Amino acid sequence: MAKKNLEEFAYKSIIKMILENHFKPGDFLLETELSDSLELSRTPVRHALSLLVAEGFLDKKKKKGCFIPSPSPQDARHVFYAREHIEGLAAASAARYASAGDIEFLYDLIEKEKNVENPGTREAKIAYVTINESFHLGIARISLNKYLEQYCRHSFWRSHTYIFFFDRYYSGLNPNGQKTSPRQHMEITKAIADRDEEKASDLMKQHVRTTFEQLFVKL
Amino acid sequence: MAKKNLEEFAYKSIIKMILENHFKPGDFLLETELSDSLELSRTPVRHALSLLVAEGFLDKKKKKGCFIPSPSPQDARHVFYAREHIEGLAAASAARYASAGDIEFLYDLIEKEKNVENPGTREAKIAYVTINESFHLGIARISLNKYLEQYCRHSFWRSHTYIFFFDRYYSGLNPNGQKTSPRQHMEITKAIADRDEEKASDLMKQHVRTTFEQLFVKL
DNA sequence: AAAAAAAGTGATGTATACATAAAACAATAC
């Protein structure tokens, strides 16, 4: 990763570390440790941590430090509930405003998703995550509403804390041993292409709920 | 205001200045100017500005600074659209989870709102703003979903940029010369007290839309 | 030996000096 902007670099690096399970819930992210390991001063690290706290990715104790919030089934329900409805709104809005290029973009992603090689490997998992992110945040972007987009992005990332935590999900397989995402992504995209706002919204809500249920099958 | 925590002090002071119309859209909030006028160093000011940017109060240009976002009818439609639906969700959730104390809290606010003295004065305006914030963010809190609450808070404040800009609104009067907010607040609260999630949601959505329409009557 | 007081530790909180880059301006070429 480029170090042009140290603040941005610190921000992205810390998120990356969190998503790569570098820390466990309750761990303190010390400014000095991070600045050492990222090889920059405390200032940009401190800045990045503040943002992450403001955005709700981290919790903070005054004069003590920032720490990874403890995930709870309750909190997961809250994120996914918010995410479900907000992405539903975004999908409806996307169905209204999507250009031909946007729709092509979504179909391309689904093609890529179907053709990920060596499913089950670490590389395949990373590919799925990347494509999935592009799809969901893509629809958020296509909604043309920067507020919806921002909230989608936030709840998406926050929900990914859980997806990485209970990472059984990214086997990418449902209980029947089949991938559900590409099919659902396809249906959503079709609804958007058909300009069917309500259907796009409903399918997206259902899709997010499916993700949640697959994750928390045992909770 | 106490200066125990300089970062908090800076944060609150800057918000206060913004809300008191100290700046106009497009104005840059310079770190050095602010730190001079608040009589502290750039560090806490810079920190506060970062938070305000993260929270969407301010926009930022890299290496240039933080500035008051310029309102546009398009942007206003986007904020109010997002706010309408998210506050609708929060109201539904609040109808489900509100405690007796919560409901009393809401009724108390409505009482206070009805009894604001000397309508039309600057003091009355500030009182309305304060009460209105407590009501809307109160419902967000009562939803018991911290994500919904966060998005409510964000879109609420962002929409307030417009409310303060076109401040005809806080005459508090509708085209017929009557205050509409207390009545709508009362109806929403009743729906919450009745545990009628759908009604609470619909009324809240309608209420936010009313606010928008009163603001943009001429746009 | 238990409790209270005091000193020590280690992190964040704050101020400030310096580096860097965007933007404004001036000078020059055309």
Next chain:
DNA sequence: GTATTGTTTTATGTATACATCACTTTTTTT
């Protein structure tokens, strides 16, 4: 007169030294 390049300005971006406060450990007192 306009466009383009070079210089200056100025505010942010970054590093770092020092202050402060919560917490821990040690010491003292009873």
